[in-house]
Amino acid sequence: MDLTKISRNLDTVDLNLRPLVIEDAQGMFQMLSDPECMKYWSSPPLSTIDDAARLLQQDLDSDARGDSVCWAINRKNQSNLIGKCILFNFSQANRRAEIGFILKRKYWRQGLTQQAVEAVIDFAFKILKLHRIEADVDPGNQGSLGLLEKLDFKREGLLPERWYVHGEWQDSVVLGLIGPD
Secondary structure, three states, X not given: OOHHHOOOOEEOOOEEEEEOOXXXXXXXXXXXXXXXXXXXXXXXXXXXXXXXXXXXHHHHHHHHHOOOEEEEEEEOOOOOEEEEEEEEEEEOOOOEEEEEEEEOHHHOOOOHHHHHHHHHHHHHHHOOOOOEEEXXXXXXXXXXXXXXXXXXXXXXXXXXXXXXXXOEEEEEEEEEEEOOO
16 A cells, blocks of 8 residues: 555544644654653654754655655644654554654643544554554553553563663563454
């Protein structure tokens, strides 16, 4: 399936998920420069908007190659980015991908991340016809772990010292979700 040819606008009760655009750099910077947002991320907080623009361009390039499907998360009827959700590390032969998500801190604990992730899961299984979605989460990230488990992801294992982040080795919890038949 050619991921570059698929319509990716998704709507939930409170959100619109749309393809990223270069104009999202400021919103990305606001989110990715926040130490609390980046606490469990695999890289340190960004220090400049140019860093955000480079990361955003990497997402745009990955989407253009068909290596990922990335969404900007917006409140309905607003254009400013409040988060990002991505499917990546595709295995077409095995109908599998990994999911990632991040949301600006002021939008946490409002059910918005759940809405976005549910929409992307639905897209992954119904449109992309994936069989399996995986997630890689820091064991300390109770918010993400709780959300994924609420969405029926199952913990499948702990990978000790998988990532070297912020000057120390970090473990990783691997979760999986099998699609409906």
